[in-house]
Amino acid sequence: MRRKIPSSTALTAFEAAARHGSFARAAEELSLTEGAISRQIGRLESFLGVSLFERVGNRVRLLPNGERYAAQVRESLDRLDRDSQYLMGQPKDAxxxxxxxxxxxxxxxxxxxxxxxxxxxxxxxxxxxxxxxxxxxxxxxxxxxxxxxxxxxxxxxxxxxxQEVLVPVCHPALIEGAKACVSLDQLPRLHRRQSPDAWQRYAEKVGITLANPAVGARYDLHAMLIEAALAGLGVALVPRLYVGTELEQGRLVAPWPQGETVSKTxxxxxxxxxxxxxxxxxxxxxxxxxxxxxxxxxxxxxxxx
The missing domain is CATH 3.40.190.10 (Periplasmic binding protein-like II)
Incomplete structure (x- = not known):
């Protein structure tokens, strides 16, 4: 079945006019005349059977249908542009x-x-x-x-x-040589927003008491938690596989036991x-x-x- 798709020229003219709210500015961007822009949009409206702009004298205003269609066309043109540039950037025989x-x-x-x-x-x-x-x-x-x-x-x-095995880590200066698990309760703790109960589960697993496991700043990503720990903002409960280099270099320390319970694989x-x-x-x-x-x-x- 033949697809009902308007010409790319008409769509490009319409998207530019909708974005600028002006046929003249669209014409300037596309190196066309204002009349050419008007004709392309007229052909598009005729093809669709729908009015996209309200014309009042020399001014134009998008109608509700035009606003919705402009957003959809812009997304499609952007995607085509990305896909085309992606393909153009592929090396030959690769x-x-x-x-x-x-x-x-x-x-x-x-x-x-x-x-x-x-x-x-x-x-x-x-x-x-x-x-x-x-x-x-x-x-x-x-x-x-x-x-x-x-x-x-x-x-x-x-x-x-x-396996993502979690371990508490912090900047060395934060603990000043303290080694006991109980010291965790006196230290600021950092949380991953998507795992609000991680500290509670960790405490239960290793057998320590945290007065209020939920207290502390929250971050979206483990990467943010690691950077926060490196900045000395608190103790981060993060996968060991992400911080091996920092632990080896001494930029982070992990004097507490790791949570042997695997959170994710x-x-x-x-x-x-x-x-x-x-x-x-x-x-x-x-x-x-x-x-x-x-x-x-x-x-x-x-x-x-």
Whole structure:
């Protein structure tokens, strides 16, 4: 069936006129005459069978239908522009991947390791996009997702990668050598907004008392919590896998036990089994599994008595 889509010239003229609220300014932007803009919009209105502008003398004003349609057209044109520039930026004889990933995992774990993947696969470009919540992978435009295990991935292929074990960390100056767990109750505590009961669960697990576990500043991302801890604002309960470098360098300290209860598990999400995926996706999936396996082995060695 033939699609009922207006000409791109008419849509571009309409979007510019709607944005400026003026045919003259739209004409100036598009290097056309005001009459050309008026004719294109007239053709668009005729095609749609709907009036988009109210014309009063030399002035024009968007009608309600025009306002709604302008927002939709602007979104579609912006998306086409992004997609076109994205395709134009692809090297010849090369492949690319679009991966959805949680923001802190990308910043703190994945991106620092991507140079190794690039060295092994110089012809594959990896594009990362932030996704904080699970979503429908099919039809999303993403080749894979790196996210938490979640019922929303039912029907997809999920491959466990790493466990998110939480540990309290803070700037060394904040505790001034104190080592006892009980000191946590006298220190400012930082919270991740999406996990308001994390400190309560941690306290119950390690057997300490917190008079009011909910007290303290809240942040959206673990990355924000880590920066707040580095700034000396309090004790942050964060995944150990995100702060290994800071702990090794002494920029953060963790004198308290880690919460052995696993809060979440990171996994690789694919629309089909790894063995059936296309070359670039399979290469990334295998590499990611190997990286996660190496981290797990290193963690086991450091935690085994």
């Amino acid at each position: 492949a690319s991947l679009d991966i959805a990933v949680t923001p802190t995992f990308a910043l703190r774990w994945l991106i620092p390791r991507l140079p190794a993947f690039t060295r092994a696969h110089p012809n594959i470009t990896v594009h990362l996009s932030e996704r904080t919540d699970p979503f429908a992978l099919a039809g999303s435009g993403f080749d894979a997702a790196v996210h938490f295990e979640h019922p929303a991935w039912t029907g997809m292929r999920t491959y466990p990668l790493l 990171f996994c690789l999400v694919l629309s089909e089994p790894i063995g059936l995926t296309a070359g670039p996706v399979q290469a990334f999936a295998r590499w990611l599994q190997d990286e996660a396996r190496a981290v797990r082995m290193e963690t086991d060695l450091t935690t085994t008595p």
